[in-house]
Amino acid sequence: MTHKPHLYIIAAMSENHVIGQDNRLPWHLPDEWKxxxxxxxxxxxxTGRKSFEAPDALHSSYRNVVLTRNPNQEKQADIEYAMDLDSGIALLKDENEVFVLGGASVFEQALPLVEKLYLTIVHTTVEGDAFFPKLDWDEWNLISSEYHEADVHHQYAFSMNLYTRKTIMEK
Incomplete structure (x- = not known):
């Protein structure tokens, strides 16, 4: 039996599910980055290739697997390429925890497989061209939520939430 890593999504979305505009985040929230x-x-x-190459993308100092239709990219020490989500997960079979960073289509493909959502809700509605997939909230338990007020460094208030997938017994 092959080991599969624990998959978690980490993302920030507005109240209208926007996660990006022109391959950038539509907000600057330093405490959310921390x-x-x-x-x-x-x-x-x-992560998907476009998200990985975004100007404001964060990369793992440990290991990055980038999903791309052209996996024959130049090899780098902490970057590997995979054609699709399944082959990306297969590359990560020896990892314990893997964070899925998007973009929208990667979130949509990974959502049925993830155990946890680290989902920041930015308390505003904004224009965007990338959206977090619709969630069936009945499948998730809110474990923790940390509210952050808007202030001089944060244009919008936001809540950093952790959800875990409900077990069959809880549904």
Whole structure:
């Protein structure tokens, strides 16, 4: 039996599910970035190519698997390429925890497989061209939520939430 890593999604979305505009985040939230770094430090990232190449993308200092239709990219020390989600997960069979960083289509493909959602809700509605997939909230338990007020460094208030997938018994 092959080992499969625990898959987690980490993302930030507006109240209208926007996660991006022109391959950038539509907000600047320094304390949310700190949270992201704390949660993902030393972990493996699984991401789509456009998200990986975004100007404001964060990369794992440990290991990055990038999904691309052209996996014959130049090899680099901490970057590997895979054609699709299944082959990306197969590359990561020896990892314990893997964070899925998007974009929208990668989130949609990975959502049925993930055990946890680290999902920041930015308390605003914004224009965007990339959206987080619709969630069936009946499948998720809210484990923790940390609210952050808008302030001089944060244009919008936001809540950093952790959800775990409900077991069959809980549904």
């Amino acid at each position: 949270h992201f770094r704390k949660v993902t430090d030393g972990k493996t990232f699984l």
